[in-house]
Amino acid sequence: MENIQDKVIIITGASSGIGQATALLLGKYGAKVVLAARREERLKAIAEQIQQIGGSAVYVKTDVVSVTEMRKLADYAIQQFGQIDVLINNAGIMPLSYIHELKIHEWDNMVDVNIKGVLYGIAAVLPKMREQKSGHIITVSSVSGYRVDPTAAVYSGTKFAVRAISEGVRQEEGPTSNIRTTIVSPGVTSTELTESITNDEIKGWVDQMSHFAISPDSIARAIAFAINEPANTSVNEMIVRPTLQP
Numbered sequence: 001m002e003n004i005q006d007k008v009i010i011i012t013g014a015s016s017g018i019g020q021a022t023a024l025l026l027g028k029y030g031a032k033v034v035l036a037a038r039r040e041e042r043l044k045a046i047a048e049q050i051q052q053i054g055g056s057a058v059y060v061k062t063d064v065v066s067v068t069e070m071r072k073l074a075d076y077a078i079q080q081f082g083q084i085d086v087l088i089n090n091a092g093i094m095p096l097s098y099i100h101e102l103k104i105h106e107w108d109n110m111v112d113v114n115i116k117g118v119l120y121g122i123a124a125v126l127p128k129m130r131e132q133k134s135g136h137i138i139t140v141s142s143v144s145g146y147r148v149d150p151t152a153a154v155y156s157g158t159k160f161a162v163r164a165i166s167e168g169v170r171q172e173e174g175p176t177s178n179i180r181t182t183i184v185s186p187g188v189t190s191t192e193l194t195e196s197i198t199n200d201e202i203k204g205w206v207d208q209m210s211h212f213a214i215s216p217d218s219i220a221r222a223i224a225f226a227i228n229e230p231a232n233t234s235v236n237e238m239i240v241r242p243t244l245q246p
């Protein structure tokens with residue numbers, strides 16, 4: 001993974017699950033990782049873990065729903081390392097519910113974190129990447145970004161949306177600014193994601209799928225693959241799901 005060495009990589013949602021696994025893997029491959037999430041203690045522990053294996057890691061407590069905090073995150077990466085090579089828009093929530101439950105607050109949160117958080121990430125790094133004439137914006141969508149299931153109307157909506165946004169960035173910024181875009185879409189993966197589900201029946205049904213869930217390390221490897229490809233190669237979409245997932 002020689003093309004990952006020394007890259008400056010911002011990862012949102014780095015405090016658990018897929019973001020944590022990705023940070024550890026990229027840190028192992030010699031990237032300079034900038035960890036972002038709200039739970040600062042966890043970020044600190046993960047950064048220390050990366051430093052213990054000889055890697056380079058810093059962290060910034062960040063709420064992705066704040067454009068100001070996202071800009072501060074990007075500024076900190078530039079201040080520490082002078083450039084931004086990759087942004088991994090990974091932070092996300094999945095409070096599944098039936099539409100008729102009208103959990104409007106949860107709909108708002110999903111739109112804010114899963115869509116606006118991604119847009120604010122793009123806004124925070126794009127000026128620097130355009131100036132550099134290089135960069136890579138990776139966004140974690142989902143199998144739910146390709147299909148809709150009951151209880152997942154809003155969640156799927158957010159994950160379809162980020163695929164559209166990533167494709168738009170590709171069309172506008174690939175040919176002109178040499179910026180790569182990647183959508184990584186996991187299937188059922190063992191993380192804390194289902195903890196945001198407030199309907200116990202739905203949570204029980206989703207948790208039943210955990211017997212075939214894959215490790216977040218599988219998603220981290222897919223992300224590392226996309227980063228490691230040569231600069232002239234933009235891996236635009238990857239779906240990584242459990243073999244046993246229907």
Ligand code: NDP
Nearest residue numbers: 013015016017018038039063064091092142189191192193
């Ligand atoms: P986790 O719940 O383990 O991780 C979610 C991460 O997002 C945490 O680090 C959390 O950190 C962060 N986060 C949530 N809200 C915010 C916020 N407002 N600001 C900053 N960070 C935030 O779940 P996963 O690792 O599974 O989720 C990662 C991504 O993968 C998500 O986009 C999810 O939709 C996607 N995905 C996951 C699948 C799965 O089966 N696990 C399947 C398909 C897609 P903190 O709370 O510290 O802020």
